[in-house]
Amino acid sequence: MNSLSLIAFFSGAAIAAQAGLNAQLGVWLKNPFLATVVAFAASLMVIGLSVLVTTREYPSWEAVRAVPWYLWFSGGVLSAFAISMFYFLIPKMGIGQMMAFALSGQLLMAVIASHFGWFDMPQKPLTPSRWLGIVALLVGVILINKE
Structure with missing residues (x-):
């Protein structure tokens, strides 16, 4: 097992842990969708800071405009669906x-x-x-x- 495999393994463990924690948050808030908003807000802060600290060169305006339109939202929509369903289903299953x-x-x-x-x-x-x-x-x- 190489280092990338270990990172992948622990990333998977982190997904299970965050799903359990945020499902618990959804129970406390009585709304799994609100827990999803909180999780995405925290994620945005962490990733936003990571981008600011690690990015040395940003894509050009032309490169940004060349991205297919569906890539700007499809992953986010699927992520919102999947994550909110995790938080909804974990307390039940x-x-x-x-x-x-x-x-x-x-x-x-x-x-x-x-x-x-x-x-x-x-x-x-x-x-x-x-x-x-x-x-x-x-x-x-x-x-x-x-x-």
């Missing part, structure tokens, strides 16, 4: 069950997107071993959620 289903959805979408080379990413066709991984993932979700 439990964090383990919710994250198992969410991770399954993420991995299946990633495998499909990778197979077709969507989002201008490298194309990695579905192989027998990748199919086996999908089956193992689904079996894992069933086992995690078995009562």
